[in-house]
Amino acid sequence: MSYLARRLGHAILVLLGVSILTFALLKLAPGDYFAGMRLNPQISPQTVTALRHAYGLNRSLPVTYLRWLRSALRGDLGYSFAYNTPVWPLLRSRASNTLILSLLAMAGAWLVAIPLGVWAAAHRGASLDRATSAGTTLLLALPDVLIALGLLAFALRTGWFPTGGMASVAAQAMGPAARVRDFVLHLILPAAALAAGVLPILVRHVRSAMLDVLDSPYLLAARGHGIPRARLLFRHALPAAANPLISLFGVSLGTLLSGSLLIEVVMSWPGLGPLLLEAILERDAYVVVAAVLLSAVFLVAGNFVADVLLYAADPRIRAE
Amino acid sequence: MDRLLEVRDLRVCYRKGTEPPTHVVDNASFDLAAGETLGIIGESGCGKTSLALALLGLLPRGGFVQCGEVRFKGTNLIELHEADLQRVRGAEISFVHQDAGLALNPVLRVGDQIAEVLIAHRRISFRQASGEARKILAQIGFAGHEQIDRAFPHQLSGGQKQRVAIAQAIACGPALVIADEPVTALDALVQVEIITLLKTLQQHFHLALILITHTPAVLVPIAHRIMVMYAGRIVEQGLAPEVLQAPLHPYTQGLLDSGLDLLPQESPAGPLSSIPGEPPNLAALPAGCAFAPRCSDRMEVCQTREPVESHSGKSRIVRCIKYE
Numbered sequence: 001m002s003y004l005a006r007r008l009g010h011a012i013l014v015l016l017g018v019s020i021l022t023f024a025l026l027k028l029a030p031g032d033y034f035a036g037m038r039l040n041p042q043i044s045p046q047t048v049t050a051l052r053h054a055y056g057l058n059r060s061l062p063v064t065y066l067r068w069l070r071s072a073l074r075g076d077l078g079y080s081f082a083y084n085t086p087v088w089p090l091l092r093s094r095a096s097n098t099l100i101l102s103l104l105a106m107a108g109a110w111l112v113a114i115p116l117g118v119w120a121a122a123h124r125g126a127s128l129d130r131a132t133s134a135g136t137t138l139l140l141a142l143p144d145v146l147i148a149l150g151l152l153a154f155a156l157r158t159g160w161f162p163t164g165g166m167a168s169v170a171a172q173a174m175g176p177a178a179r180v181r182d183f184v185l186h187l188i189l190p191a192a193a194l195a196a197g198v199l200p201i202l203v204r205h206v207r208s209a210m211l212d213v214l215d216s217p218y219l220l221a222a223r224g225h226g227i228p229r230a231r232l233l234f235r236h237a238l239p240a241a242a243n244p245l246i247s248l249f250g251v252s253l254g255t256l257l258s259g260s261l262l263i264e265v266v267m268s269w270p271g272l273g274p275l276l277l278e279a280i281l282e283r284d285a286y287v288v289v290a291a292v293l294l295s296a297v298f299l300v301a302g303n304f305v306a307d308v309l310l311y312a313a314d315p316r317i318r319a320e
Numbered sequence: 321m322d323r324l325l326e327v328r329d330l331r332v333c334y335r336k337g338t339e340p341p342t343h344v345v346d347n348a349s350f351d352l353a354a355g356e357t358l359g360i361i362g363e364s365g366c367g368k369t370s371l372a373l374a375l376l377g378l379l380p381r382g383g384f385v386q387c388g389e390v391r392f393k394g395t396n397l398i399e400l401h402e403a404d405l406q407r408v409r410g411a412e413i414s415f416v417h418q419d420a421g422l423a424l425n426p427v428l429r430v431g432d433q434i435a436e437v438l439i440a441h442r443r444i445s446f447r448q449a450s451g452e453a454r455k456i457l458a459q460i461g462f463a464g465h466e467q468i469d470r471a472f473p474h475q476l477s478g479g480q481k482q483r484v485a486i487a488q489a490i491a492c493g494p495a496l497v498i499a500d501e502p503v504t505a506l507d508a509l510v511q512v513e514i515i516t517l518l519k520t521l522q523q524h525f526h527l528a529l530i531l532i533t534h535t536p537a538v539l540v541p542i543a544h545r546i547m548v549m550y551a552g553r554i555v556e557q558g559l560a561p562e563v564l565q566a567p568l569h570p571y572t573q574g575l576l577d578s579g580l581d582l583l584p585q586e587s588p589a590g591p592l593s594s595i596p597g598e599p600p601n602l603a604a605l606p607a608g609c610a611f612a613p614r615c616s617d618r619m620e621v622c623q624t625r626e627p628v629e630s631h632s633g634k635s636r637i638v639r640c641i642k643y644e
């Protein structure tokens with residue numbers, strides 16, 4: 001219980017810190033949303049000043065922040081200048097698109113990484129292991145953007161996959177089954193690009209965690225009891241190697257929202273990425289703050305989930 | 321007596337990098353009958369564990385058997401493939417590892433760890449195996465502890481962990497159990513308990529037992545025969561009473577000088593070897609007899625010529641130039 005309270009207090013501090021920092025950075029950056037209007041001869045400087053006044057952009061940083069904080073605590077995250085709507089509904093639909101994409105990529109990457117890492121560790125030094133390690137090095141060396149562009153080129157060449165968005169223009173007119181199919185086709189390439197970015201890191205962690213355990217006396221003992229190899233790897237070694245992997249899983253949950261921003265922009269997936277990029281370029285301040293805050297919430301939650309899983313998975317941690 | 325295990329001219333090597341392999345066990349030959357207890361004794365680093373692991377093809381990375389035979393019920397285990405060996409391990413021959421504290425998986429319940437051995441060798445469900453595991457635990461000295469199978473290794477004492485490791489080893493009713501220093505890490509009182517347990521099990525199941533130790537006192541109550549190892553060689557073997565009462569090899573004599581009392585009354589420091597010096601580096605053995613530099617009966621020839629085995633009596637073998 002005290003553990004939970006401590007965690008919660010910690011989380012609140014992190015979120016406060018992140019929001020203050022985001023506000024301060026936006027304030028320090030030159031210009032604001034209305035600065036661009038000054039260059040437009042059709043809008044009088046008085047109008048611009050009036051607008052800035054109306055949105056409270058002329059106030060000092062502490063005052064702006066405190067006003068934002070008060071309304072945020074009431075569940076109102078502010079207003080988007082660019083979209084002319086409240087921030088939260090805008091953010092919510094974009095964030096759920098991002099979540100769908102990155103959850104799928106994450107699940108795919110882990111499902112491939114675990115057997116591959118276990119297999120490479122079990123064949124340490126053999127050609128299979130060396131091939132895996134060369135493959136992961138290659139993937140690590142390739143910038144994510146390049147992988148995304150490569151996949152886009154592939155889609156254009158073959159015409160098998162659509163190259164952007166999450167639905168075809170004609171989707172509205174389709175039946176439900178065709179619409180799902182259309183959605184999945186749009187999802188595959190961005191998810192593959194995202195998964196390819198994290199896969200090598202996961203494989204390496206799984207492999208090295210397994211190597212530590214495979215040399216342990218209790219695994220030698222289990223082998224001495226004639227436990228078959230597959231069972232030895234997955235029932236005896238993998239649970240014992242799980243701790244660092246669970247922590248990594250927590251981190252990967254935590255970066256679900258922020259990890260896919262670049263891929264989303266390059267492959268035009270209508271998630272948080274393009275929204276945040278636009279908002280930063282246009283100084284759409286409240287959108288930026290809310291998006292960053294949402295990412296921070298995920299980070300904190302991811303760590304918390306990892307702690308809970310560790311507690312469930314390791315009897316030695318429970319004992320403390 | 322029918323022979324259960326025959327080991328002939330076994331040579332175990334470790335390879336490191338491109339250096340020539342080090343022989344850590346050489347020329348090892350011995351027999352074991354069903355139901356017999358063989359004690360293997362020698363200082364640290366003389367190749368006891370390597371010999372035991374080699375019997376079951378369990379040598380760590382870099383280790384290999386260069387030549388020799390290990391016949392178990394007539395089959396040469398050295399020639400078996402991994403898949404066939406896996407059916408022998410735990411079912412016909414099991415291994416109790418040095419330091420049970422490290423030999424149990426820290427994240428699995430002890431009952432499950434015993435059940436795992438049963439599942440590996442028998443066609444039974446996990447449920448049946450768990451029930452069986454509980455029975456074995458009760459049999460092996462946990463009769464009063466109802467929930468012991470639900471415990472994790474870190475919740476048990478050293479002696480309890482060793483009991484669990486022994487339970488794993490006997491779960492499938494093997495013909496031979498190899499116990500590598502099963503009591504070295506334990507308190508003297510617990511040592512006596514574990515040795516007594518091994519003896520009871522050995523009689524009850526008519527087990528053959530290979531018991532490795534560097535404390536001769538451990539062998540007194542249990543060993544039928546004793547084999548002494550030094551620098552990778554078997555330097556003496558024979559019936560336990562003969563070897564313990566009238567050791568032939570100067571090395572055996574030195575080992576036994578430290579006393580045969582498991583619970584020493586006067587010297588609580590415990591048995592320490594009274595032989596001066598250290599065992600040699602196996603990668604750079606001296607010419608002649610490996611024990612010569614530490615030997616009190618050293619002669620001139622000992623430094624130039626290697627001793628060969630000489631037989632005296634029915635089953636007494638000693639490798640020392642004095643007796644040639």
Ligand SMILES: Nc1ncnc2c1ncn2[C@@H]1O[C@H](COP(=O)(O)OP(=O)(O)OP(=O)(O)O)[C@@H](O)[C@H]1O
Binds near residue numbers: 367368370602
């Ligand atoms: N994995 C390994 N790689 C290389 N050399 C090894 C390895 N394991 C053991 N050795 C060497 O083999 C020799 C015999 O070791 P072994 O563990 O068999 O001795 P031991 O009699 O069991 O000693 P202890 O009483 O300390 O357990 C030692 O010189 C050791 O340095």
Ligand SMILES: [Mg+2]
Binds near residue numbers: 369370418500501
């Ligand atoms: Mg040893």
